[in-house]
Amino acid sequence: MENGLKELQQRLVEMLSSFQKFTQQNGMIFFLVGGSALGAVRHQGFIPWDDDVDIAMMREDFEKMEYLMSLQHDRLGEFIYSPVEKHMIPDAPIGYLYDTLHADAGYENTAKIDIHPIDGVPKSGVLKKVQKWTSLIYYLSEYRLPVKNKGKAIRNISKVILKITPGFIFRFYMRVCKKIMTSWRTSDSEYICSLFGVAGYEREVMPKSYLLPLKEADFENKVFMIPGNYDPYLKRLYGDYKKMPPEMEQHPRHKIHELYKK
Missing domain, CATH: 3.30.460 (Beta Polymerase; domain 2)
Structure with missing residues (x-):
């Protein structure tokens, strides 16, 4: 030990x-x-x-x-x-x-x-992608750090977004993305x-x-x-x-x- x-x-x-x-x-x-x-x-x-x-x-x-x-x-x-x-x-x-x-x-x-x-997960494959990407944007917007544990491509994309996006836009992204990614209630979701x-x-x-x-x-x-x-x-x-x-x-x-x- x-x-x-x-x-x-x-x-x-x-x-x-x-x-x-x-x-x-x-x-x-x-x-x-x-x-x-x-x-x-x-x-x-x-x-x-x-x-x-x-x-x-x-x-x-x-x-x-x-x-x-x-x-x-x-x-x-x-x-x-x-x-x-x-x-x-x-x-x-x-x-x-x-x-x-x-x-x-x-x-x-x-x-x-x-x-x-x-969180609940939508049934639609398209909406699943929406939930996934809004959660990644939320992460970026809150911490202004490159995304971790999601693969090299996503990490590199996140670095570019961080460089070109002004702070007030990130605050807007946070509000919108949280609302979207948490839209599916666990009580109503199969997944x-x-x-x-x-x-x-x-x-x-x-x-x-x-x-x-x-x-x-x-x-x-x-x-x-x-x-x-x-x-x-x-x-x-x-x-x-x-x-x-x-x-x-x-x-x-x-x-x-x-x-x-x-």
């Missing part, structure tokens, strides 16, 4: 529990996704070398959560929330819950939970998507039945919700998710854990 990794993971569980209490008190639901859902299924907790947590909320609950957080100055006890459009660190257009412990070293060096909004998930739009689009109804799962001796039909969900993202990766890949992605060692 890497020095400090267990302590970091314990802190992340504390953060999850605090966020769970907040959402339950306010009638909202979140669930583990991505590597955290994989950890719950395969390890009943963290993937042994994992150093962050990924959760998701349906768009309606996500927007409600951001509003309620704003009413308490984006604070949740010892933790601080970074809203989508007021990020403390430019990154993907999702929510982040940061630990304030070690924040003096920069929030990029402290424990965090990634909170992904889940859903984490628009800014690391797997990319095509792989992140999946039947809503992969997620709902949610089910309880053990995670580090706590109980959290995970996608109810987790087998096809995890296969969609990871293929043979029951197989452990090569030993050379079994290490934390960041150096955050070093600050948490006692």
